[in-house]
Amino acid sequence: MHVRVRAGAVEDVRLEIYEPPRFFEAFLRGRRHTEPPDITARICGICPVAYQMSACLAIEAACGIEVSAPVADLRRLLFCGEWIESHALHIYLLHAPDFLGYASALDLAREGRGRGLVERGLALKKAGNAIMELVGGRAIHPVNVRVGGFYRAPARTEMAALAEKLRVALDLALDTVAWAAGFEFPDFHHDHEMLALVTPGQYAIDRGTVASTGGLTFAPAEFEDYVIEEQVPHSTALHARLAGRGRYLTGPTARYTLSGQWLSPVARQAADAAGLGAECRNPFRSILVRAVEVVYAVDEALRLIDRYEPPAPCYLEVPPRAATGHGATEAPRGVLFHRYAIDADGLITSARIVPPTSQNQASIEDDLRRFVADRLDLDDRQLTWQCEQAIRNYDPCISCSTHFLDLTVDRG
Amino acid sequence: MGVPTLAVWKFASCDGCQLTLLDCEDELLAIASQVKIAHFIEASSEIRPGPYDVSLVEGSITTAVDAERIRQVREMSRTLVTIGACATAGGVQALRNFADVEEFTSVVYARPDYISALATSTPIAAHVDVDFELHGCPIDRRQLLEVITALLAGRKPNIPAHSVCFECKQRGNVCVVVAHGTPCLGPVTHAGCGALCPAHHRGCYGCFGPMETPNAGAQVGLLRAAGMDEADVRRAFRTFNAGAPAFIELSQVTTGPPPGLGPRDIAGR
Numbered sequence: 001m002h003v004r005v006r007a008g009a010v011e012d013v014r015l016e017i018y019e020p021p022r023f024f025e026a027f028l029r030g031r032r033h034t035e036p037p038d039i040t041a042r043i044c045g046i047c048p049v050a051y052q053m054s055a056c057l058a059i060e061a062a063c064g065i066e067v068s069a070p071v072a073d074l075r076r077l078l079f080c081g082e083w084i085e086s087h088a089l090h091i092y093l094l095h096a097p098d099f100l101g102y103a104s105a106l107d108l109a110r111e112g113r114g115r116g117l118v119e120r121g122l123a124l125k126k127a128g129n130a131i132m133e134l135v136g137g138r139a140i141h142p143v144n145v146r147v148g149g150f151y152r153a154p155a156r157t158e159m160a161a162l163a164e165k166l167r168v169a170l171d172l173a174l175d176t177v178a179w180a181a182g183f184e185f186p187d188f189h190h191d192h193e194m195l196a197l198v199t200p201g202q203y204a205i206d207r208g209t210v211a212s213t214g215g216l217t218f219a220p221a222e223f224e225d226y227v228i229e230e231q232v233p234h235s236t237a238l239h240a241r242l243a244g245r246g247r248y249l250t251g252p253t254a255r256y257t258l259s260g261q262w263l264s265p266v267a268r269q270a271a272d273a274a275g276l277g278a279e280c281r282n283p284f285r286s287i288l289v290r291a292v293e294v295v296y297a298v299d300e301a302l303r304l305i306d307r308y309e310p311p312a313p314c315y316l317e318v319p320p321r322a323a324t325g326h327g328a329t330e331a332p333r334g335v336l337f338h339r340y341a342i343d344a345d346g347l348i349t350s351a352r353i354v355p356p357t358s359q360n361q362a363s364i365e366d367d368l369r370r371f372v373a374d375r376l377d378l379d380d381r382q383l384t385w386q387c388e389q390a391i392r393n394y395d396p397c398i399s400c401s402t403h404f405l406d407l408t409v410d411r412g
Numbered sequence: 413m414g415v416p417t418l419a420v421w422k423f424a425s426c427d428g429c430q431l432t433l434l435d436c437e438d439e440l441l442a443i444a445s446q447v448k449i450a451h452f453i454e455a456s457s458e459i460r461p462g463p464y465d466v467s468l469v470e471g472s473i474t475t476a477v478d479a480e481r482i483r484q485v486r487e488m489s490r491t492l493v494t495i496g497a498c499a500t501a502g503g504v505q506a507l508r509n510f511a512d513v514e515e516f517t518s519v520v521y522a523r524p525d526y527i528s529a530l531a532t533s534t535p536i537a538a539h540v541d542v543d544f545e546l547h548g549c550p551i552d553r554r555q556l557l558e559v560i561t562a563l564l565a566g567r568k569p570n571i572p573a574h575s576v577c578f579e580c581k582q583r584g585n586v587c588v589v590v591a592h593g594t595p596c597l598g599p600v601t602h603a604g605c606g607a608l609c610p611a612h613h614r615g616c617y618g619c620f621g622p623m624e625t626p627n628a629g630a631q632v633g634l635l636r637a638a639g640m641d642e643a644d645v646r647r648a649f650r651t652f653n654a655g656a657p658a659f660i661e662l663s664q665v666t667t668g669p670p671p672g673l674g675p676r677d678i679a680g681r
Contacts, residue, residue, distance in 0.1 A: 020424040020474040021529050022505040026516035031647065038617065042504050042652065045428020045550060093434060093455060104456030106444045115441070122437040129435060137612045138605075139435055140428040140550040141619070144612045152612040231523045238521075388457060 001387060003372055003409045010376070013369040015361065015391075028351040033059050033320045033342045034147050040338070040353065041141045046089070049082040049136065050331030051353075052145045053206055054338040059147050061221075062325025062342055063318045070311035071149040073304050074135060076206045078142070079329070080301040081131025083205070084169070085139070086332035087252075087290040087297075088128060090395045091176065092121025095287045098389045099183040117179070120172050124294065127169035131301060134162050149315030156308060163305045170298045174270055177291040181274035185284045188371065192247060192363045194254035197330050203262045203296055204255065205330050211258055212248065213279075220328035223337045229354060240359040247362035250334030251394065252289040253280040264303070267296035283367060283393035290395075320346030331356055333395055364394050380409055416465040416564065419451035421485050423471025423478050424505055424533060428550040429496035430454050430470050435553055446564060462488030466563050472498040472533045474505060479530070479539055486540035493559060494536045497549035501621050502655030504549075506533040509655055535655065544569060549619040549652035552604045572603050573624040576616050579607035588615055595638040597648060600626035600662065618651065622658035632665045642666050 004012040024043055028036060036055035041048035053075060060066065067075075093105045096117075100108060105121070108114035129139040134154050136142025144151050195216070197208030210226070211217050218226055229238040242248050256271075257279040263271060271292045280289050324341040334356030341350045371390050375383055384407040420430050434440065434455065450460040467489035473479050486492055497503050508516055513531045517524040536542055546559055546569075555571055562569040572578070576598035580587065588594040588610050596615030598607070602623045609616045635645050649663035 018477075020478065021517070021520065021527055022424060022474070022503075022533075023508055023513075023516040023520055024504075026519040027504075027507040027511065029519075032644075035647075039504065039651065042426050042428075042549065045426040045431050048426075048428070089431075089434065103458035104449075104452075106441075106449060106456060107458070109441050109444065118441065122440060125435075126437040129437070137608055138550075139553075140431060143609050143614065143617075146614075151609075151614040231521055231526055233523075233526050385457075 001368070001407050003407065005376060005409065005411045007412070008376065010369055010373045013365055013372060015365050015368065017361075025351045025353060028340075028348050031348050033063070033318070033340070033346040033348060036338070036340065036348070036351070037145050037147060038141075043353070043355070045140050046086055047082060047331045047333065047336075048141050049078055049132070049145075050329050050336045051338075052142065053079060053329045054327040054336045055340075056145065056147050057207065057220075057327030057329065058325040058338040058340050059327075059342070060318060060325065061327060062323040062340060063321055064323070065148060065316055065318050067149055067316060068311060070309065071314065071316075072206070073308075074150060074153065074311060074314075077131060077301055077304045078135040078145070079205050080297040080304070081128045081135065083297040083332050084128030084173075084294055084301075085125055085132060086128070087294045088121055088125035090332075091180070091287055091290055091294070092118060092125070094395070095290075095392055096121075096180070096183075098392060099287070120175065124169055124172045124176065127165050127172075127298070130162055130165050134158055146315055148318040149311070149313070151315070153310035153312070153314035155310060159305045159308050163302060166298055166302050166305070170266075170295070170302065173291070173295040173298050174266075177270040177274050177288065177295060180288050180291045183287070185282060187282075188284060188367075189281045190249070190283065190363070190367055190370075191281070192249040192366070193242065193245060194257050195242070195248045195250050195335065195359075196254040196258045197328060197335060198258055199262075201262060203259045203264075203300070205300075207329060210328065210335065212242070213254075213257060214245065216242070220337065221326040223326060223328060223354070224339070224352070227337075227354065227359070229358060238358040239361050240354060241362060247366060248359065249363040250356050250359050251286070252293055252332075252334075253283065253286050254334065255330060256280050256289045256292070263292070263296050264299045266299050267292055270295050283390070286393050286395075320344065333357065334359060360394055364391060380407060383407065383409065415446070415448045417450040417460070418447045419462070419464040419467045419485075419489065420449075420454070421451070421467060421469045421471075422454070423469070423482065423499070423536070424474040425471030425496065425498045425503065427454065427470070429499075429548075430468070432495075432551050432553050432556055433468070436557060439557060443560060447560075464489050466491045466493065466560075469494045469499050469536050470496055472502045472505060472535060473539055474530050474533045475528065476530065482536060482539050491543045491563060492536075492540070493544045493546060493563070494542050495546045495551050495556065497547065497619065497621060497652045498533075499536045500545045500547055500656075501653040501659075502533040502535050504652045504654070506655035507650060508533060510650065533655065546571065547602050547620045548604050552606070555604050574603050575599055575623040575626075576601045576603055576605070576607050576610075576620070579603050579605070580610050583607050583611060585610045588613065589634060589638070593638050595635050595640055595648070597631070599634070600628070600631045600658070618649065618653060618659070621653035621656045622662075626658050626662065628658075628662050628665050631662060
């Protein structure tokens with residue numbers, strides 16, 4: 001990260017990301033239309049389900065297939081597992097140590113009370129992985145997902161055992177919200193346009209219409225008309241902006257702001273008790289929103305399991321046709337868009353993937369610019385530590401999301 | 413000897429294999445009490461300087477900078493273990509090895525001139541000496557624990573080199589090839605996952621890479637008999653372990669003996 005200061009004012013902030021390019025969109029060409037769920041899962045080991053789900057939606061849309069309601073419910077359940085696992089990882093192992101003044105959760109665990117806290121986080125994370133393992137077949141890069149549905153539907157007895165674990169996890173999730181509500185949050189707010197999927201009546205996870213706090217509404221198929229991705233010289237991550245409008249933010253705080261009224265009663269209550277209002281514009285409080293989303297995901301998983309009947313059949317055949325399809329889902333870190341064009345033989349002719357991190361990068365840089373401006377009196381070491389925390393608020397899905405910052409301050 | 417130090421490194425990858433370490437929810441704190449986790453940027457902002465007793469390396473080499481960085485990691489590490497398909501075979505990003513990387517760059521990036529990437533994605537062992545390779549996309553949690561335990565005890569990790577077929581039998585899976593005619597890479601794929609895919613009524617797709625001595629002709633014959641054409645067979649071996657030499661060979665074999673013939677029949681033909 002580079003900061004340029006002139007005459008006591010921040011002139012420029014650049015977040016340079018050097019994630020080696022892996023060229024997924026290029027090598028997806030020529031693959032079968034059944035392959036993207038397995039292949040694109042490998043873009044992110046922390047949110048593979050989101051990649052699998054956006055890929056399935058896009059290909060099924062291209063082929064004119066819609067899965068049955070029970071299959072869609074099973075997908076939503078799997079997605080809940082990923083939200084729980086990914087959010088618990090971020091809250092306990094990455095974010096909370098910042099608020100408590102530790103370098104890592106492992107350091108926190110060495111203290112008397114800290115060990116119990118970290119164990120609670122790991123238990124919560126494990127509950128998310130239990131869903132991933134039963135419904136997805138594996139916690140990382142699930143094997144049970146296919147275009148058109150699932151290879152195998154879990155039995156009701158297996159689901160009953162899972163529900164027992166989730167009932168325990170619900171208490172852990174509620175404790176997490178109450179605990180995080182006691183953290184001290186810096187007074188910092190942004191005015192970015194926020195963008196998320198919405199499914200009126202239900203908190204959006206596995207599908208939806210795209211909506212923004214600025215009043216935009218559009219279908220996933222129109223995504224590329226509204227969102228423009230640009231390359232900047234200083235980073236291998238593309239930067240996205242809304243056409244004619246500029247930077248925007250996606251992710252938990254955007255979802256909460258746009259869909260908070262559709263949280264389940266227990267999650268809504270937890271949010272109210274934690275002091276979250278109708279919207280959340282303080283990125284440091286995103287840890288609270290994630291904690292509320294974990295409560296929701298556990299609660300929603302229990303609801304889905306309660307009414308579960310193994311779908312029969314558990315998948316539909318999806319014969320290819322020459323067409324283009326679009327899919328968007330809410331990855332733990334925000335909207336994840338996929339578009340595939342396939343030919344009549346079922347081979348992919350083009351692919352486009354827009355992950356949350358590229359959408360948020362302009363907003364993160366803007367936040368850092370204002371954040372640094374108020375902290376120019378700090379020495380570089382202190383400033384680095386605080387900037388790392390500011391970036392971790394967004395949980396960007398890059399290796400440097402975590403503990404990476406190489407800060408250079410050019411103070412003129 | 414003091415408390416051994418552990419470092420975790422990332423090159424081109426999805427982070428899934430290092431996440432496997434954090435997925436050891438029941439064992440993580442116990443591990444952290446036995447070793448000093450000295451460098452693990454996914455988990456800690458405290459970075460202790462090397463040398464390290466054990467380095468776990470995730471990811472493949474795809475840039476000139478990383479080719480240099482892995483040499484430094486090797487110098488700082490007493491034992492270097494590569495984890496996952498990227499580090500052991502180049503990963504899915506090694507599909508560029510069969511294509512024109514400049515054309516690939518122009519497909520993904522509007523300004524290819526801003527991007528600097530090597531023409532190939534290569535495993536860590538192509539650059540430095542590796543003490544142990546743990547396969548999988550992603551690696552298996554139990555196998556990772558076995559490797560860490562073995563290194564702490566100063567013994568060789570007990571990681572079987574046989575095929576997924578053995579695990580299917582151990583698990584009591586019905587063979588998806590015999591029962592349903594489903595194409596399956598299990599006979600040539602390295603064990604370690606516990607035969608997950610066949611347990612979910614699907615054929616193995618080879619994410620653990622090749623077993624020690626795969627029978628290429630017989631495998632390709634099976635796939636062709638199950639209805640796959642030449643291009644399908646090539647695609648089947650060109651995924652997450654596309655750069656593994658045995659899978660490169662398999663992707664180039666176009667015919668094999670028809671199924672139903674035992675080794676003796678084939679030898680006598």
